[in-house]
Structure formats: C-alpha cells, structure tokens
Amino acid sequence: MIDTTRALHTLLLVLDLFGTFVFALSGALVAVRRGLDLFGVLVLSFAASSAGGITRDLLIGATPPAAIEDWRYLGVSMLAGLLTFFRYADIERMRNPMQLSDAAGLALFAVAGAQKALAYDLPPGMAALLGMLTGIGGGMLRDVLVSDIPAVLRAELYAMAALAGAGVVVVGDMLHMPPTATTLTGAGLCFGLRFMAIRYGWRLPVARPPDADRHS
Amino acid sequence: MIDTTRALHTLLLVLDLFGTFVFALSGALVAVRRGLDLFGVLVLSFAASSAGGITRDLLIGATPPAAIEDWRYLGVSMLAGLLTFFRYADIERMRNPMQLSDAAGLALFAVAGAQKALAYDLPPGMAALLGMLTGIGGGMLRDVLVSDIPAVLRAELYAMAALAGAGVVVVGDMLHMPPTATTLTGAGLCFGLRFMAIRYGWRLPVARPPDADRHS
C-alpha cells in the first residue's frame, strides 16, 4: 500500500489504538453526562472513536472498513466505555491529561487518515480533507447522536489543526519525501497547533449576522 | 450465499417484509406525532424500516443495498406510511400488538442481518454486531431525523435483545450447526428477551454522574 517499514507499521497500529481509546473516552463521557444507559455509553464510545475512519473508508471504497473488520478497534472502544461507565468520576477528573491525549489522538488519526486516502489514490487536496475527517468525524457523530450541534463546528481550533497535520503528509507525498518524516512532522504540527489552541484559547472567527435571530 | 433451503429463503423474505412493515409503522407514527407532512411521514417510514439494513450493506460492501435494489422494501414502507398517515388514530390505538410486532421485527432483522454479514465473511463478533445494527439502525436514524436522542440509547433492553439473537446465529455458524435451527433459536431468544423487557420493564443500568449537569 504505502512505503513504510514494518516497524513503523506496528508503531502506527499501536498509536491508532491509543487514538481510538482516547476518542472513545470522549464519547463515553458525553454519554454518561446525558444519562444514557450502558448500551448507549458503548455506542457513543464506538461512534466517537471510529465513525471518522469508517466514513473515510466508505468514501474511498475500502469496505469493510478497518474498524469493522478488525475487532481490536471495537475492543479498545468497549474498554474505554466500560471504564468510563464504572469510573466516571475518575475519568472526569483527569480533564487536563484527557485534553492532551485527545490532541494526540487527533494528530494520529489525521495523519493516518491522510496516508490511507493517498494509498487509495485520492487526489492530494481530498486526501488532506479525508485525513481531517478521520480526526473529526467521530466527534461529529457523537454530538449528533445526543442531538447537539457538533462542537467542532464552533469550538476552538480543532479541525484546522487536523487539516494542517494531514496537509503536511500530503505535501510530503507530492514531493516524494520519506513518509516517516512527514508523518512525524504532520502529527507534531497538528498536536502543537491543538495544544496552543487549548492553552491560549485560539479560535476561528465567527460571523455574527447583524440582527438575525440566531436560534431560528 | 448461505446454506438454506429455497423454502426457508422464501419464508425469510416474507418475514423480512413483515419486519419492514412494522418498523415503517414506528417511523410513521413518530412522523405524524411531530407534525411532518406526507412526504416526511414516508421518509421516516422508509428510514425506520431500512436504514439499519442499508448501513449494514454499505459497511460490508454489498452495494447497491438490498433495500435500494428491491422495490418491495420501499413499497411495503410506503404502504405502512400511507396507512399511518390516513389512519393514525387506529394505528396508535393498537399499541400492544404494535409492541409485539416490533419485537418480532427486531428478532427477524437481527438474525437476518447476522446471516448476511457472515455470508460476506465478516469476523464472527462483527457479524453479531452488524445483526444488531440491522435491527436498531432504522430506529436510530428515525430519532436523529426528528432531532431526538435515539431511544435505543437509553430505553429498555432493546439492542441487547437484538445482539443476543444475532449472537446465537453467529455461534451456531462457528459450530457448523444447521442454519435453520440457529436462526429460529436466535430469533426466539431475541423476541423472548424483548418481550420480557417490555413486560417487566427490564433495563440496562444507567450511570448517573454524581453532580454533573446532565443537560449541558
């Protein structure tokens, strides 16, 4: 598929499962806060961790999607869901490490998603966007399922960090640079941007219509 | 595809259309209650009856999905939608038989969904989950479309009944048991569990965060 060493491949799998775990935690936390039952918590765990990758795989025609074919993604998501269900207070208290882990998960998903899209011969711009989608899609479905407007559509710099990281991978591929280097650079850029956005409250501008009813 | 006699195949089609009909009724009832127009009622009928199977087919790469390629599913959904639109009060009054029919539809969809996933060589655990998804996916989209949190994420034992039924089919397949027997057993188990859940109010536990604002 793509020219990476076997060691990098294994490392990427481990990182991918780590990203799956932290994203699943974010889904489970939302589910518990909304008073869903155990099944609802597990569904939101899986949705938050895997909907981005599944959507990417459907769009590029890679069926069945990796998160459906490989039980480890589901297993890791369930683990995160159960942990949150039975230890909500403990997980909730770790807000700061959670935010950093989430930024790391975003970085991993964005670069891995862009690589997979490139491997399926998507054009560069779309590969970058599919990398971003891999990072943000799970959180979007999580929010839609509890009837919220997806946080990523109005939160701090989140999707843009993912897009920047995925973009590095894509540009590196166009310039035939070694994938290991561009993957690390892309992930580092995404993580760094997201970290700064959390730390300094960076956000994208919001258009405020002069007089319109914003909630109609 | 799968080793069933032709008679069983025909029986399964009839049962599948029956399940489609009762699920479509559930979608139409929600649509009428929310004041949607005739088109909205028909859309929710089709979504509630077919979104689970369509999502399963997309995930396993079986395109076009059966509910898109075979007009009978659409036809039966439309029939249920029109009936509900013009005879809402009559349908609404049959709450008890409706609940039993819905449980039967859930059982049928769960075992049929698991069988189809097995026929497409999905791993056993995932086949069971796709069977469950076939049963609950339609109701989830129905609720998302009217901006509700899907009932299955916080209602009585519903998804778990579907998962149990689908699981029987999958385990039977692993043990090379005759599909007719495992299909009937799985459907019976799902229906029985769902019936008991309705009758005795069985539910999954809900995690209640100690102090968090549950609606933010």
Next chain:
Amino acid sequence: MIDTTRALHTLLLVLDLFGTFVFALSGALVAVRRGLDLFGVLVLSFAASSAGGITRDLLIGATPPAAIEDWRYLGVSMLAGLLTFFRYADIERMRNPMQLSDAAGLALFAVAGAQKALAYDLPPGMAALLGMLTGIGGGMLRDVLVSDIPAVLRAELYAMAALAGAGVVVVGDMLHMPPTATTLTGAGLCFGLRFMAIRYGWRLPVARPPDADRHS
C-alpha cells in the same frame, strides 16, 4: 456511461457546479445564522451542496463519490461559504433570487442524480428516488448538523418537485427517448413545480394527530 453528446456533458458539468454553488449558499446561511465559526460555515456549505450526491454514490457503489474525487465541487462550495461568511448581509438580502436559484439547483441535481443512477443500472423507481435524494440529501444533512428537523420533511412542495423531475428522466429512459429532451423536460417540470409552490404556498397535507402532544 450514458448516451449524451459531449457538449451536453460539458453543459451538465457547468450546471452541476451552479447547483453546487447555490446549495452551498443555503448551507452557509444556516451556519452563519447559528453562530458557527468559519470552519463550521465551510462544513455546512460542503454538506449542503454535496451530501445528496455523495449518499447517492455510496448507495450505488460509485466510490469514491464524484464530489470527493473532483476538487471543483469542493472548491465551489468553499467559495460560496467564504462569500457568505464575509458578505452575509448581502447574500441574505437576495432572498428572492436565492429561492429561484435554489429551485434551479434542485432541478439540476434531481435530473442528474436520476441519470447517474440509471447509468449504474438501478431499477427505474429507485433511480427516480435517488434523483430526489440527490436533490434533497444535502439540505437534510445541513439541518441535522444544526440539530433541526430537516425542513424538507415539513416544508412546502420541495421533495415532490425533485421526484417529479427525476421521474420524467426515468420514464423517458424506459421509453428510449433522447436523454437531452427528457433531461430538459424533467428539469423544467421540477423547477416549475417548485416555483409554483413558492409562489402560491403549495404544500403537502400534514396529518395532525387528534390529541397527541406534538412535541414529545
């Protein structure tokens, strides 16, 4: 794929991009009204303009979908999003030309969607419905993403106009009529119906349950 002259093909692409642009405007306007940030505005622009076609392509197995493979759809959507973000008041003021453009976009998407479904050998009834879905799917996702019930499920004659236009294309195909003629007739019928619906407030009937709580 389908028997059209090359000139018609080019014309259809231009029209398709026009439809993409006006649908993207509708998504961007909703996003600005809801106070989404710049990224949210761009996401809703793309969702409103392309989700219908993407869903159609996933359902017929045409992956990657055209709107993912061809950067021009994304480019045109982004353009509409940026324009709305920076010139909201100007766009908002053009309500009347916008409604007409939207009707034109609907007509174009409906006939083009039906043609593509026919080219992928979908049965006629489903090809007509997929044409309709191409026209209304984007608006539905747009509304779901901001946690609204899709307007098309309870608004004036909108989906029915799309279905009528798509139906003309499908019936023409069954009768082996020249596609140019049926395309123009179908698009004209859809646009005309939609125009009349706006002008005279034509709507589908709404079933009002005698006593039920319509908002529970």
